[in-house]
Amino acid sequence: MISFIAGGGAAEIGASFYVLRLGDTFIGVDCGFRPTAANHDPWNVEKIMPNFDVCPKLDYLFLTHGHLDHVGAAPCLLERFKNLRIFTTEPTKFIALAQWHETLKIAERDKTPPPFSGDSVHSIASKIRVLEVNSEKNFGEFSVTAIPAGHILGAVSLLFNYKGKRIFFSGDISFQDQELIKGAKHDFQVDYLISEATYAGKSRRDRREERDRFLGDVRQIINNRGRVLIPSFSIGRAQEIFEMLRKSDIAELAPIYIDGAARSMTDIHQVFLPHKINRHVNKHYVENVAHRLKIFEQKPCVVIASSGMLSGGASVGYARNWLGQEENAILFPGYIDPFSPGYAVLTTDHGDSVALPEKNRTIRAYIKRCRTDQYHLSAHADQSELLMMRETLNPQFTILVHGEPEDMEKMIAENALGSIFTPKNGEEIVLE
Ligand SMILES: [Zn+2]
Ligand SMILES: [Zn+2]
Structure with a gap:
């Protein structure tokens, strides 16, 4: 069985937490905060957290990059699933640690209860193992390859291989070269694509x-x-x-x-x-x-x-x-x-x-x-680049996440796209 469910970050931008089920193995991809909610009500745990109840257990967590909407809540996830094995690139490990310490600092400054303890940050720091990019890492029942995603320092897409089926999480992705970071490049195909959609329905100026x-x-x-x-x-x-x-x-x-x-x-x-x-x-x-x-x-x-x-x-x-x-x-x-x-x-x-x-x-x-x-200097693919990625990767099914629902629907309608899902948080999609 291969299935996908989001505890956050589907039909919204923020609180990304995606769970890929490969047989009896449950794999988390990212675990972030919902920054919009934090604007109104800082550290209202109910509002800013993804829902961890979407999976009965969690064996692994892979972090695509260090933005708060992708890593902010990871220490809480470890409090919930104590045997979690956590992997990310080395720069993302450093960035995430800095983010978690900053969260504790802000909570202390604002005299609000922190969403996780300092001990949790220490324990997650000692558990993170480093993923090398462009090198397939074998976990027995599945393997994963971290592929540079161009978005920010350390950002990667994740290509899972399970019994010959290839499942690709784009993470936040950018194809254009920036001052410091080169754009992503793909020359392979996949069976299932889980694609970010920040700029679905929009084209960006050069x-x-x-x-x-x-x-x-x-x-x-x-x-x-x-x-x-x-x-x-x-x-x-x-x-x-x-x-x-x-x-x-x-x-x-x-x-x-x-x-x-x-x-x-x-x-x-x-x-x-x-x-x-x-x-x-x-x-x-x-x-x-x-x-x-x-x-x-x-x-x-x-x-x-x-x-x-x-x-x-x-x-x-x-x-x-x-x-x-x-x-x-x-x-x-x-x-x-x-x-x-x-x-x-x-x-x-x-x-x-x-x-x-x-x-x-x-x-x-x-x-x-x-x-x-x-100014539109964002490091995200725009609609034409999202469509180009889908064409190159040629998946059987695509799942759009990390986007506004109306934008994703607009992209699907305007381009008459088929075999594409835009699930809500908590809605499971059985891929096979
Ligand atoms: Zn990002
Ligand atoms: Zn993001």
């Missing part, structure tokens, strides 16, 4: 054109002696944007700073990509609160700070200080959740007020006078 538009806008603000805040995911996007700016003339025109959790994640990038990321990058880190207060007043300057959607973290402080001045800009480099404060900042009209989170978990209104814009 990445190079979008990069030029972004750099042009940053340059214009700097030339007018303004400040630019780039709220960014701490992993992947922050480092890509830094390299993009560093290689451009903007590095000569204004100081570029990195703030928030993006700093420790940049350290990890330096370890694994020493020839790609600038070795003096830590000179760009905002050192402490006093340094940050100075930068609030400095102009022109560029700050890359997490979080990416202004739901918390260092970026919110810059937004509070810079939102009200005409010469400044807040430029979002990727996807923004429609329920996030970042989305409100982007869509509020000039001169109107917009609410931002305060330190004490309240919100306060600020008048928006700065410029805002959004």
Whole structure:
């Protein structure tokens, strides 16, 4: 028997937790939080967690990459299934550990009960075994090959082989080369495809054109002696944007700073990509609160700070200080959740007020006078690339996950796709 069920991350983006049943073996792929829910109600465990009850037991967990919506809840899963064997790539192990420690830090700062204990983080750290990429690892009843997915440092797709049947989890995948990470390439076929669908129903502008538009806008603000805040995911996007700016003339025109959790994640990038990321990058880190207060007043300057959607973290402080001045800009480099404060900042009209989170978990209104814009520099396949992947891999059946239901339905209808499922969480699909 081969079956698939999602405990989270089907018909939604967030809380990815997929269970593949191969005979009597239950294999988990990813185990993340639902960040949207966290925007409204931080650490409301019921809302942010995937449902672990979708499997009676779990033998293995494979993590595709280190984003919170894929690894955030893994320590809780280990609390539930104590004999779990856990595998991921080495960079993802480091990124995930940093994420779990950050979660504990935020819970302590906000005086909310953490979703898992420090002991759980220690125990998961000691249990993770490293997967080498492009090398088939045999587990007896099945084998798995981790194939680079192009999305962020350490990200892989997973190709399972069970009795000659090939089951492919794309994970979050990107086919276009970025500044630091090369795009994914496939030259094989599979029987079953479990595909992400973040950009189903959407086509994206050419990445190079979008990069030029972004750099042009940053340059214009700097030339007018303004400040630019780039709220960014701490992993992947922050480092890509830094390299993009560093290689451009903007590095000569204004100081570029990195703030928030993006700093420790940049350290990890330096370890694994020493020839790609600038070795003096830590000179760009905002050192402490006093340094940050100075930068609030400095102009022109560029700050890359997490979080990416202004739901918390260092970026919110810059937004509070810079939102009200005409010469400044807040430029979002990727996807923004429609329920996030970042989305409100982007869509509020000039001169109107917009609410931002305060330190004490309240919100306060600020008048928006700065410029805002959004750029599609996301590291996800767009619809045409998703269709191309399906054509290359040529599966018998496809399961779409990690997408908005209406977008997935649109992609299926517009392209008259057959043999394709869009299950809900908890809905089991028996493949054979
Ligand atoms: Zn991701
Ligand atoms: Zn994701």
